[in-house]
Amino acid sequence: MSERPILEVTDLKKHFAARKSMFGEKTTVKAVDGVSFNVMPQESFAVVGESGCGKTTLGKLVLALEKPTSGRVLFDGQDMSKMSAGAVRKLRREMQVIFQDPYSSLNPRMTVEDIITEPWVIHGMHKDPAVRAKKLAKLLDDCGIAKTYLPRHPHEFSGGQRQRVGIARALALDPRLVVADEPVSALDVSIQAQILNLLKDLQKERKLAYLFISHDFSVVRHLCTRIAVMYLGRVVETADSETLFNDPQHPYTEALLSAVPVPDPSIEKRRKRILLTGDVPSPLKPPSGCRFHPRCRYMIDSCRVDDPALTEAKPAHFAACPVRPFKDKCSEAALVSL
């Protein structure tokens, strides 16, 4: 791929000031602590991790809704932190966001039509009523929203229908990059499938790139072609989707994969589950050395001290684990073992 990435994230950090208790000493929460990745045009890239790993903060940094402590976010080669507010606003047309909760992310006092067309008002686009009507009709059609919904308010709709409205609003400006932060995790399974199919269709049709933020490996596998796994503010592994599932290289990825319940009892009986002990440590006080070492079953002494960097474990497959437990022998949790 000689194409230029639509999104380049380089050594991005976001630290928040915090106190351990009301009068306690000041500390910092390293929500995002040195994350780098690229997203190519029309690619769907997933950031996967458990709560508190920094994936949502990462999404906000990418959208320039938070200022990074250090590091760079380049959108289409341009650094938004160095641009004027007006220029940033203009660039934001190209990147839109879909939120997790379709109940709280739509203004209850606005009609569906107002919600979907508000981006046009803000950016002064499609002022000609004929153009506007045509654009709106296409958008509704693409997102599976009936025309009769337009004068109604969000509370009249179910979660799935509201999420369609949220998607239509995000696509109104014809963005090139869509950041989707857990867009289906608040929905019932049968509705989740509708929305996932919709996201897939829209990507193909509108040539979108997705930065898909999720905790759900099954959803990610369905939609995304490349994956980064995050743990406590760091990317611990990144590879294309099939490789990651078939041959994980980081012990955390292995444990995450093995923990995902599979909707098939015959597989459930055969598969090997790796149970992690303990909880995710507090980001206020991340462990020394490798942040995963207290829960890792492959831990060696040096893991307590040495902070591992992301290195190329196999071609185009990066992992931050110098122990390399799966260098020669594939993990038992890998999908190919079944």
Added chain:
Amino acid sequence: MEPVLSVRGLRTHFVLPERTVQAVDGLTYDLYPGKTLAIVGESGSGKSVHALSILRLLPEPPAKVVAGEILFQGRDLLKMPSEEMRAVRGNRIAMIFQEPMTSLNPVLTVGEQIAEAILLHQKKTKEEAWAKSVDLLRKVGIPHPEERVNDYPHQFSGGMRQRAMIAIALSCEPDVLIADEPTTALDVTIQAQILELMKDLQREYRMAIILITHNIGVVAEMADDVVVMYAGRPVEHAPIGELFKNPKHPYTKGLLASVPSIYERKERLEAISGQPPDLTGGFVGCPFAPRCPAVLERCAKDDPPQFHLKGGRMSNCWKTEEESEERSHRFETAKGER
């Protein structure tokens, strides 16, 4: 084997001034000792309301159990005086909830809350109850239980809170444990820990578990039998292996097909079209008919009975009429009354 709990023709409605919501409308099943019965359905299918009906925890009004029987050790819980019911609730039948933070009391220590359950139902001194609280915390895998027993719920992580809830539920070694979405609020690695814990404890105590969930993966891992609910009624009831191998009801088929799995990448998920129905005012015909891909002419008019199929299965679909050995009405109680 005798069932420990039998639900017969349970109907729970919410009577509101302007309408009646038929939340549970004719549910029948048997629960056996040491087995796990999963109640699966999407939001609004009546699965949680049915659980609260068993424990008589619904506020009356607006809720009202309009018909049915809940037989526990030969006695109908719905007819039990409230004094006796109190001796069953939390003692012989215990429940754990989805959100451990909101179901624990924030101003009491974890130890006090476990001891409270013990003191309420068992002849024990405060010292004995306290010692047992520590033992229970150890049993559910809380590290340093002697110290953590004095912690307040906010000092526990989400996974630890759910462990504490389980400790409370287990304090009286119940015959039946009702788990309402016990892992939905938890991360996958923590979910795997909690499910494993529930399985271990079930083996030890020979508890019967009613597992209420929308997560098909969790069902595949945990359940022996499954009841699939739609619009307040059971649409299919089958042993776990059979249900996944050969689902009979079109809703079950749709539900299973719509779940993404990490084990296969489908080009498209087979979503069920349309939205779940409104439960106000009841249905003419089958409530799934408007969304059903295999709908027959009669489905819109005739309410299907419960068709009993080979292998102890039940399906609530006209298409299974031919292979059925027997039929019953979903409102039928133990004496065959409606």
